[in-house]
Amino acid sequence: MIVRAFPVPVECLSKWSTIPSVDELRPAWCPSCGQPAGTRACGGLGIVGHGSYERQVAGGVAGARDLLVRIRRYLCRGCGRTLSVLPDVLYPRRWYAATTILLALALRLLAGVTAREIRSQLASDGDGRGWKSLDRWRQQLFAPLWSWLGAQVGVPARRTRPGQRTWLRRLLALHGVTARDPTDQVASVARRLGADTAHDGVCGRQLHRDPREAATAR
Numbered sequence: 709m710i711v712r713a714f715p716v717p718v719e720c721l722s723k724w725s726t727i728p729s730v731d732e733l734r735p736a737w738c739p740s741c742g743q744p745a746g747t748r749a750c751g752g753l754g755i756v757g758h759g760s761y762e763r764q765v766a767g768g769v770a771g772a773r774d775l776l777v778r779i780r781r782y783l784c785r786g787c788g789r790t791l792s793v794l795p796d797v798l799y800p801r802r803w804y805a806a807t808t809i810l811l812a813l814a815l816r817l818l819a820g821v822t823a824r825e826i827r828s829q830l831a832s833d834g835d836g837r838g839w840k841s842l843d844r845w846r847q848q849l850f851a852p853l854w855s856w857l858g859a860q861v862g863v864p865a866r867r868t869r870p871g872q873r874t875w876l877r878r879l880l881a882l883h884g885v886t887a888r889d890p891t892d893q894v895a896s897v898a899r900r901l902g903a904d905t906a907h908d909g910v911c912g913r914q915l916h917r918d919p920r921e922a923a924t925a926r
C-alpha cells in the first residue's frame with residue numbers, strides 16, 4: 709500500500725465521479741521492486757490499473773462521519789504485486805483514520821482528556837466507559853503506528869519503559885505543535901506524517917525519492 713496526498717478532499721473519494729483517475733494516482737514506481745510506471749507512448753506501462761475496492765473509514769474525517777471511500781489498485785508488471793493507493797488521511801489496515809488516531813492519542817496523552825470523553829467525540833460508537841481502540845493505539849505508538857518516525861523522536865530499539873507521552877510530544881513539536889490543546893493542528897500533522905509512505909504487512913516506511921533505492925533496499 710502507498711499513502712500519499714490526493715488532489716481532492718477526502719469527502720470526494722466516495723463517488724466515482726470525483727475520485728482522481730487511474731493516471732492521476734498511478735505510483736511513479738513500484739515501492740517493492742523499483743519498476744517505473746512508464747508511459748503508454750514509451751515502451752508501455754510498468755504499473756497498470758487493477759480495479760478498486762471500497763473501504764470504510766470509522767470516526768470523523770474532514771467534518772464527515774463514517775465515510776466509505778473508493779481505493780484504486782494497481783498491478784506492478786515487474787514483480788507481480790498489487791499496490792493500493794490510499795489518501796493521507798488513512799492509516800493502512802486501520803479501521804479509524806490516521807487523523808482520528810493521532811488526535812485521540814494527543815487528547816489522552818498530552819491534554820489529559822478522559823478516554824470516555826474522547827470516545828464520545830471521536831468514536832463511531834460514542835458510548836462506554838473506556839475505549840479499547842485508544843488503549844491499543846497507545847500501546848502501538850511507534851510500533852507499528854508511525855514506526856518509521858520512531859528514531860527521529862528517540863524511541864529506543866528495545867523499549868524498556870513506556871515513553872509514549874514524551875515521544876508524541878516530540879513528534880508534534882517537530883511539526884510546530886506545542887500547545888497544550890493540540891486539537892486544531894493535529895489533523896493536518898497526521899496527514900503530513902503519512903504522506904509518501906509505503907506499507908508492507910504491518911510495517912511502514914517512507915518512500916524513497918529514487919526508484920533505484922527501492923530496488924537496492926530489498
Ligand SMILES: [Zn+2]
Pocket residue numbers: 738739740741742743784785786787788789
Ligand atoms: Zn514491483
